[in-house]
Amino acid sequence: MGYPRVDLDTLKNIPVFLYHNDLDNSVPVSESRSAYAYLKKIGADVYYTENKIDKQDPWDYNIYRGHNAWDYAYMGTELVDWFLQYSRE
Numbered sequence: 001m002g003y004p005r006v007d008l009d010t011l012k013n014i015p016v017f018l019y020h021n022d023l024d025n026s027v028p029v030s031e032s033r034s035a036y037a038y039l040k041k042i043g044a045d046v047y048y049t050e051n052k053i054d055k056q057d058p059w060d061y062n063i064y065r066g067h068n069a070w071d072y073a074y075m076g077t078e079l080v081d082w083f084l085q086y087s088r089e
Contacts, residue, residue, distance in 0.1 A: 006035075008035060008038050008039055008042070008044075009042065011039060011044055011046075012039075012042050012043065012044045013044075014044075014045075015045045015046075015047075015086055016039060016044060016045065016046045016047070017046075017047050017073075017079065017082050017083075018032045018035060018036055018046065018047065018048040018049070019032075019048075019049050019050075019051070019069050019070075019072065019073040019079075020032035020033075020048075020049075020050055020051070020069055021050075021051045021052075021053050021060075021066045021067065021068070021069045021072070022050055022051065022052050022053055022066070023053040023055065023061060023066035024053075024065075024066040024067050024069065025065035025066050025067060026065060026066075026067040027067065029050065032048065032050070033048075033050075036048040047082055049073075049078065051069060051072045053066045
């Protein structure tokens with residue numbers, strides 16, 4: 001099936017928040033790492049957080065197979081704080 005291809009150049013002027021789990025078994029973390037590196041290279045406003053998953057954690061690793069980055073992205077205030085730095089004019 002593969003992964004959808006995104007023209008990252010179209011994101012150059014749009015703030016991007018990337019969040020990925022390091023042991024994601026559904027979407028390789030290398031996809032986000034590469035996207036982050038490319039977006040930085042073209043001067044995009046990009047923020048990247050990589051969450052470390054414990055293989056011994058039965059919930060994160062065994063049930064979600066490391067693919068539940070959204071749980072961590074919505075915890076705390078990191079994502080909300082990131083959003084709040086931008087305003088629509």
